[in-house]
Amino acid sequence: MKNWICGTVAVGLMLSTLTAHAEIKTINDVLGRDVQVDVPAKRVVLGFYYPDYIAATGSEKFGQVVGISREFWEDFNPGSWELYSEKLPNLNSIGDIGNIDRGTFSFEKTLAMKPDVVVLAKWQYDTLKAEMPRFEAANIPVVVVDYNDQTVKNHVKSTEIFGQLAGSEQRADQAAQEYADGIADIQKRVQAAALPKPKIYMEFGDKGPQEHSFTFGKNMWGAIADTVGGDNISRPFIEDWGIINPEQVLVSKPDVIMISGTEVGMKQPNAMAMGIDIPTDEAQRRLKGFTTRSGWENLPAVKNNRVYGIYHTTSRSLSDLAAAQFMAKALYPTAFADVDPEKTYMDFHEKYLPVKPNGTFFIQLDCGASICDDNANVQAKDQDNASTAATQADSAANMSENATENVSWFTKLVNWFSSLFA
DSSP states (O other): OHHHHHHHHHHHHHHHHHHHHOEEEEEEOTTSOEEEEEESOSSEEEOSOHHHHHHHHOGGGGGGEEEEOHIIIIITSHHHHHHHHTTOTTSTTOEEOOOTTTTOOOHHHHHHTOOSEEEEEHHHHHHTGGGHHHHHHTTOOEEEEOOTTOOHHHHHHHHHHHHHHHTOHHHHHHHHHHHHHHHHHHHHHHHHHOOOOOEEEEEEOTTOTTSOOOEESSSTHHHHHHHTTOEETTTTTOSSEEOOOHHHHHHHOOSEEEEEEBGGGGGSSSSOBOEETOOHHHHHHHHHHHTTSTTGGGSHHHHTTOEEEEEGGGSSSTTHHHHHHHHHHHHOTTTTTTOOHHHHHHHHHHHHOSOOOOEEOEEETTSTTSOOTTHHHHHHHHHHHHHHHHHHHHHHHHHHHHHHHHHHHHHHHHHHHHHHTO
16 A cells, blocks of 8 residues: 555656646747647657757757758758768658658658647748648647748747747747847947948859859848848849849949858859868869859959858858858958957857868858958958048039139129220
């Protein structure tokens, strides 16, 4: 009897402990939808933003992720996949829900993973809207997050959602706040610089110099450009991402050009390649190829050597604070002379991620893996030229006024003498 009572008490304590740690929580996602989720979630299907989930929750929590869209990570970012595979025991055997963007998503495979929650990027949710009744019928909650819009609001909210789902709110809130503070610092510096917005053109260099590829309007690199005070020449012509008329680039005369790339670029001889294990000299060679496009030799960005390479994966992510700093520094070198985007990127990995990437992530043409030291001189020269031009314009205006005044008095004098002999 005594043993039975002790056993009953022990079971009761265990149930009480489990109940204290598990709860049905209302998650308000980035679309404003209130979704009921049993948290902390123990079986998560994650459509996108894998390193961000890890940053917000901790690498040990990734063991509770049972399914992802493998193609996005394994095929599109093979360097990252290989690096994380060494640190995450479940990654190589993790379930695959298919590629939503390419129409290979499988609801049946997702259902077979028995998820507590399915987390989708906003664009994935929009694509799968017709499937939502099936999720509801299966009693599987779907939560929507979004880093693609590149807004501080959605970056912060998405990170907080990850924390709520995994029970790691404190870690997630800290990472989100650091991102918000970093962007605020960028905008403060740009505002203090009080300069005209430099024009910038950005392109995903996956097709190489011979063919223009995606540029960005209101999201991803385009949104980052808006955030850091750039005048994005593609914005009037491209909604989200798409290909701009090459002639428009020549007409717009960008002051700064950025070409993004990933490790996949190495599969083609001249496509832009950036990222994990990419040698800097190879990235430089490929970046230089873009400046040989017809007419580009006359662009201010090329003439002033303000052409840059950037790792495409550093966008639409918490780690894109480093990318935002890099772009801001390219646009306003003097204002960001003391900022080291590469250090920001590495510090983020050291603090929040289980991997330490080696490779080429940010470059300026002919300047190794950093922004040229004389880049600030270009901006200083531009400022001096602008100041000189303004001074010359004022002087010319004053001379014109004085000349007009002198002619006026001379005319009056002639007229007075003429009147004497009239």
